[in-house]
Amino acid sequence: MAGVVYTRKERCPELYLLAWDSEITVTNSDMSRCNSYRDILHCNKKPFYLKGREEDSSITDAYIIHSLNHVLKIRDLVTKNDTKLAKHPESADNEILNGDSFLDHGFTRPKVLILLPLRRIALRVVQRLIQLTPSAYKVNVDHIDRFLKEFGTQEVEDDEDELSQQTQGNSKAKKSSKPSDFLELFGGKRDEEDHFMFGIKFTRKSIKLYSDFYSSDVIVASPVRLIAVLIIDHADVIAMQNWSHVNTVVEQLNHIPSKQHGTDVMRIRPWYLDGYAKFYRQSIILGYYSNPDINALFNRHCSNYQGKVKLVCEYKGVLPKVILQVLQIYERFDVDSIADADDARFDYFVKKVFPKIKDSVQGGTMLFISSYFEFVRIRNFLKSQEASFCLLGEYTQPSDISRARLWFFEGRRKIMLYTERAHFYYRYKIRGIQNLIIYSLPERKEFYPEIVNMLDGSHNMSCTVLFSRFDQFRLERIVGTAPSKRMVTSEKGVFVFG
Incomplete structure (x- = not known):
């Protein structure tokens, strides 16, 4: 059924009237891209959680309306065909065999898979989906109380000021020191945020949440066999979790199932039986930025016969958000292939950077x-050098984190290793930094000024950034698109900002 869409004058006009409602910000371009059934990669979507930036709700509303249109259109077609066949049961088999009009099934019922990273985001998307569903289809919304209880927001406990209490003896309650985007994104319990999966079923007059998977129309999950529309929203946040799970999910889509789940095989569309379902699946990938993993998924696993659309943009950079007067020295190391980039970075650090730290x-x-993986490699190297260091990674135990931060602040450890994922999940403010070395640029551009501004209070502050020409995706988000192009092609290898 891919490639066929309603117009406003056809069977399901209420959905398209929604697109022109004054409270809905769907643009013609967003809607037309979704309705083209092409694969889409759009990685400049403005996220709701960044302060001072208006959320780009147009593309979200567009993919929700598009999904509803797809699901309800097929539901109406199946219902109409069921009615026709029920009236003439004696000729049903002949009509199915002799024409395409009754080939309206896949192997299973689910048609749309929406992959989302966190419960808080799933809450927003499902609430919006319910709002945009035509009123005739939502006389009842089953299990809405259970959904709001399980996905409703709760305050995040602030563990940031433990070090302040230890060093300053201040135990008074105070406003959270976490950045506003962190509080907006992680509105629930962190340890339960990224584990969820449930089905949504549309009946004649109701929406059923938590429906059985094989009887669902839409599956909402965090990183399903036959899916006509795959939507991966907030791909950049999922990349901070475990992108390999996304690859695993997508690789399992659109195969011929090993078990039969009550489907009338006489009504299965021929391209599904021929094993061509992946070419009829539309994939929509949305995020705040792109990276090599997201690009690889789009290039390798999105094979829609209608084609694909990739939206690109230019970045202004985030250097003006560094409020300190600190020289940021970018040092480029040369490498011939992306396969050798990690080794070249490590060799440059060992030969050029570490001797200065050691002395x-x-x-x-x-x-x-x-x-x-870089974190583990540097940790093992520092151990071999018997260096004085401490660790703050995403898998470090809370008690070890508190001890490491205190030791580093008091100077009992000279070096601290800090990972981007640890910063993403906890947003610690590290005190006692005199010399900042950005071994590898952060994926999330907003982290760069946050990290550099941690030098506040330092008397002899310095900042060194290592990069290669294969870091241009990250580099352009931080220094800007035009400067990044010059930095990776220039004959000189050192660049200074500040």
């Missing part, structure tokens, strides 16, 4: 590392 008596050096 320094100052201490207060923080290494910001984007990848956990």
